[in-house]
Amino acid sequence: MLVVEMKGITKRFPPLTLAIDGVNFSADRGEIHCLLGENGAGKTTLMNILYGIYSADEGEILFDGRHISIRSPRDAIDLGIGMVHQHFLQVQQNTVAENVALGLRCENSFFPLREVRRLISEVSTRYGLGVDPDARIWQLSAGEQQRVEIVKALCRETRVLILDEPTSILTPLEVEALFRALRQMVSEGRTIIFITHKLDEVMALSNRVSVLRKGRLMGTLKTSSTTKGELARMMVGKEVLFHLEKQEGVPGEVVLEVEALTARDDRGLEALRGVSFKVREREVLGIAGIAGNGQKELVEVLTGLRESSSGTARLMGEDITNKPARSIAEKGVAHIPEERVRRGLVPEMSVADNLILRSYGSPPYSGGFFLDKDAITRNAEALITKYGIMTPSPTSPGKLLSGGNIQKLILARELSGDPRLVIAVHPTYGLDVGATEQIRGLILGQRSRGAAVLLVSEDLDEVLALSDRIAVIFEGQLVGIVDSARAEDYKIGLMMAGEAVGE
Amino acid sequence: MSELRFRVEPRLIASRRLTIAVTIGSALLALPIIAVVFLAYGVDPLLAFEKILYGAFGNPYSISETVTKSIPLMLCALGLSLAFETVFYNIGAEGQLLMGAIFGTWVALKFPGWPAYLLLPTMFVSGLVGGALWGTVPTLLRVGFETNEVITTLMMNYIATRVLEYLVYGPWKGEETWGFPYTSRFSASATLPTLGSTRIHYPTLLVALAAAVLMYVLLSRTKLGFEIRIVGKNPEAAKYLGISIWKVVFFVVMVSAGLAGIAGVGEVAGIQHRLRVGISPGYGYTAIIVAWLGRLHPISTVLVAVLFGGLLVGGEMIQISLGLPFGTIQIFNGIFLLAILSGDFLLRYRVVLSEEVKGGEMRR
Numbered sequence: 125m126l127v128v129e130m131k132g133i134t135k136r137f138p139p140l141t142l143a144i145d146g147v148n149f150s151a152d153r154g155e156i157h158c159l160l161g162e163n164g165a166g167k168t169t170l171m172n173i174l175y176g177i178y179s180a181d182e183g184e185i186l187f188d189g190r191h192i193s194i195r196s197p198r199d200a201i202d203l204g205i206g207m208v209h210q211h212f213l214q215v216q217q218n219t220v221a222e223n224v225a226l227g228l229r230c231e232n233s234f235f236p237l238r239e240v241r242r243l244i245s246e247v248s249t250r251y252g253l254g255v256d257p258d259a260r261i262w263q264l265s266a267g268e269q270q271r272v273e274i275v276k277a278l279c280r281e282t283r284v285l286i287l288d289e290p291t292s293i294l295t296p297l298e299v300e301a302l303f304r305a306l307r308q309m310v311s312e313g314r315t316i317i318f319i320t321h322k323l324d325e326v327m328a329l330s331n332r333v334s335v336l337r338k339g340r341l342m343g344t345l346k347t348s349s350t351t352k353g354e355l356a357r358m359m360v361g362k363e364v365l366f367h368l369e370k371q372e373g374v375p376g377e378v379v380l381e382v383e384a385l386t387a388r389d390d391r392g393l394e395a396l397r398g399v400s401f402k403v404r405e406r407e408v409l410g411i412a413g414i415a416g417n418g419q420k421e422l423v424e425v426l427t428g429l430r431e432s433s434s435g436t437a438r439l440m441g442e443d444i445t446n447k448p449a450r451s452i453a454e455k456g457v458a459h460i461p462e463e464r465v466r467r468g469l470v471p472e473m474s475v476a477d478n479l480i481l482r483s484y485g486s487p488p489y490s491g492g493f494f495l496d497k498d499a500i501t502r503n504a505e506a507l508i509t510k511y512g513i514m515t516p517s518p519t520s521p522g523k524l525l526s527g528g529n530i531q532k533l534i535l536a537r538e539l540s541g542d543p544r545l546v547i548a549v550h551p552t553y554g555l556d557v558g559a560t561e562q563i564r565g566l567i568l569g570q571r572s573r574g575a576a577v578l579l580v581s582e583d584l585d586e587v588l589a590l591s592d593r594i595a596v597i598f599e600g601q602l603v604g605i606v607d608s609a610r611a612e613d614y615k616i617g618l619m620m621a622g623e624a625v626g627e
Numbered sequence: 628m629s630e631l632r633f634r635v636e637p638r639l640i641a642s643r644r645l646t647i648a649v650t651i652g653s654a655l656l657a658l659p660i661i662a663v664v665f666l667a668y669g670v671d672p673l674l675a676f677e678k679i680l681y682g683a684f685g686n687p688y689s690i691s692e693t694v695t696k697s698i699p700l701m702l703c704a705l706g707l708s709l710a711f712e713t714v715f716y717n718i719g720a721e722g723q724l725l726m727g728a729i730f731g732t733w734v735a736l737k738f739p740g741w742p743a744y745l746l747l748p749t750m751f752v753s754g755l756v757g758g759a760l761w762g763t764v765p766t767l768l769r770v771g772f773e774t775n776e777v778i779t780t781l782m783m784n785y786i787a788t789r790v791l792e793y794l795v796y797g798p799w800k801g802e803e804t805w806g807f808p809y810t811s812r813f814s815a816s817a818t819l820p821t822l823g824s825t826r827i828h829y830p831t832l833l834v835a836l837a838a839a840v841l842m843y844v845l846l847s848r849t850k851l852g853f854e855i856r857i858v859g860k861n862p863e864a865a866k867y868l869g870i871s872i873w874k875v876v877f878f879v880v881m882v883s884a885g886l887a888g889i890a891g892v893g894e895v896a897g898i899q900h901r902l903r904v905g906i907s908p909g910y911g912y913t914a915i916i917v918a919w920l921g922r923l924h925p926i927s928t929v930l931v932a933v934l935f936g937g938l939l940v941g942g943e944m945i946q947i948s949l950g951l952p953f954g955t956i957q958i959f960n961g962i963f964l965l966a967i968l969s970g971d972f973l974l975r976y977r978v979v980l981s982e983e984v985k986g987g988e989m990r991r
């Protein structure tokens with residue numbers, strides 16, 4: 125019996141393209157349904173629509189077979205839908221019971237805490253969650269806070285519980301306990317929707333699995349009749365959309381040499397654990413991997429935005445480890461950043477100004493103290509034409525541009541100094557087909573020109589189409605480096621999921 | 628089924644015309660609220676507004692007084708607009724002004740015999756240094772300990788007030804002041820010239836106007852201004868580009884606090900001719916509103932400063948003629964600031980009326 129049915133759901137986030145594109149999704153009573161996909165595939169967005177955080181642009185939602193409109197989480201909660209997000213909204217100074225009581229429909233208006241406390245203990249014991257109603261939130265570990273969120277949902281008589289990548293913050297033991305609790309919940313007739321990008325979890329936990337890729341549903345399968353290999357292939361895709369002309373090139377001298385590089389993430393945990401590789405002239409090295417496996421830290425160390433804790437990085441033989449960002453850029457390292465609007469652009473400033481963010485300090489744009497407005501405008505006009513940047517005028521603020529044009533602007537700026545090394549991170553993420561093709565062409569153009577390219581992407585199609593060699597990164601280490609001509613996509617998919625693949 | 632609902636959508640761009648319209652509209656909307664305050668005192672609001680307007684701009688004398696009061700507002704607000712532009716919320720212009728006055732006074736009392744052409748510039752520079760030093764403390768605290776500068780700059784104001792009080796009640800107390808908490812009168816060469824018989828100490832005014840022009844040029848035409856804009860508009864991009872954010876913020880705070888310090892020198896050398904308690908009726912605080920109302924643009928900030936100078940003068944007028952307390956004008960300022968900040972909502976969002984199709988009934 126279907127509890128939830130989502131039909132033809134479409135969601136757009138202008139100016140980026142479609143986030144969710146005509147997705148059909150359903151969940152049965154008493155099933156654990158995994159929603160599998162890479163980061164940015166639209167899993168969370170789809171579930172946020174069900175939970176009322178976003179409203180769909182198109183499509184309809186049925187609950188118990190009835191058409192409903194969910195305008196806010198309040199509506200969803202009233203229907204019996206609960207969601208545990210990756211980031212919790214809890215009042216740190218208050219107790220668990222007080223946090224659970226917030227938003228709970230309670231019989232007693234006066235002194236409701238006694239009842240809430242009893243309810244928490246009851247739910248916590250039944251599912252073995254071990255939540256102390258009187259603990260204060262700030263005293264709890266991330267895993268315990270997550271269990272508070274689950275208890276909160278269960279106290280609200282949730283029939284459909286959505287969990288967004290719940291295991292990312294848990295220890296293996298905690299994962300076991302969580303799975304046990306979830307199995308018991310479904311045995312009582314509840315429905316669990318479990319968002320993940322980990323294949324092992326899908327196989328271990330779910331009854332059915334729906335695979336999302338770039339906002340589209342790739343299929344819904346019975347877990348018992350599928351394999352990890354098949355899921356990996358669906359998740360990373362294998363259709364080759366583009367036929368790019370990749371000229372044969374003989375790699376030249378080593379441009380970037382990385383040796384046993386390690387770095388910590390923002391939380392102080394070791395995120396990059398001894399990575400070594402080389403990139404040569406006229407060569408694209410693709411770093412494939414699911415987000416959060418150390419790619420971000422690797423790129424930030426190489427571009428001077430993060431300190432490495434040990435190891436070295438050399439550019440043309442010169443040590444650039446822990447050098448300031450500006451001096452690395454000046455040595456000829458172009459950086460197409462992952463977060464293009466947050467980092468790569470000053471949205472309030474004009475297109476012309478954004479095009480000289482790297483070079484404003486030197487001639488012809490500035491001679492010591494003053495800026496040369498004419499030179500800046502001439503540069504903008506030339507680059508707008510050369511790269512086909514669609515903008516109302518060079519003086520329009522950067523934020524008016526579409527995602528694809530923002531990316532073209534960033535490439536135009538970063539590539540204009542003829543860099544020796546181009547580091548491109550998710551360069552076509554969220555872009556439409558036309559812009560994607562153009563950006564990929566530009567990257568290959570750099571390779572032909574003689575630059576070394578380090579391409580970091582979760583999109584396996586892209587890595588396969590552009591790279592000469594592919595390094596797969598998992599949990600901060602390179603699982604292997606393979607020649608892209610002999611690479612098999614599903615094997616790389618498995619390596620990305622942390623599976624050792626025998627040659 | 629469908630229904631009409633108001634929806635609020637983010638607005639990508641606010642045109643200059645819209646910005647001006649919304650700013651003036653918000654200020655006008657503040658007037659009826661202020662009228663309520665007058666009514667509460669049993670004063671006819673229209674009469675009060677007329678008196679304020681007349682008191683501020685009604686005759687040559689009142690205009691000259693308005694300009695006089697706008698000088699410190701201009702200097703402080705120009706500095707603040709630069710700091711706010713760089714997302715350093717300096718609330719400490721008042722204290723920086725007082726410190727500037729103290730430093731300027733020290734020079735004036737120490738070297739009374741110097742000729743004016745030497746003494747006055749030295750006083751100004753000394754005031755700039757004093758204000759800047761006072762701004763350094765909160766900046767270092769923020770760089771070193773991520774302390775919130777809103778709190779620290781504000782606290783520094785109280786310290787500056789007490790330091791000034793200590794000096795004029797204690798070591799710097801003049802000999803011929805009949806026990807009043809004043810320093811001795813400055814020598815003639817430490818006194819700023821004024822325009823005719825007015826109190827407009829024009830050298831300070833010229834410094835303020837020059838600062839406005841320089842700041843405009845700095846922001847729009849120079850390398851340093853380019854970096855200031857990047858740091859202000861997108862600090863993440865500044866990091867990505869390898870711009871030293873703290874160098875930029877430090878420079879900005881030095882300029883901001885230094886200009887307030889110059890304003891302080893203007894007050895002691897141009898108006899009081901000595902250091903005493905109460906040299907500023909809260910210029911540093913009013914300047915926050917001036918900077919915001921001027922949209923952090925140097926040129927419009929100068930114009931708004933004159934307007935608020937008028938408000939101060941007109942406010943004194945209604946104190947005298949209508950018997951209203953001095954606090955009335957502070958209520959004014961507060962209401963203006965609230966109205967302006969609320970009006971910003973319309974610059975960031977547009978409100979649209981749209982039709983919404985409902986999918987079906989809600990189960991409750």
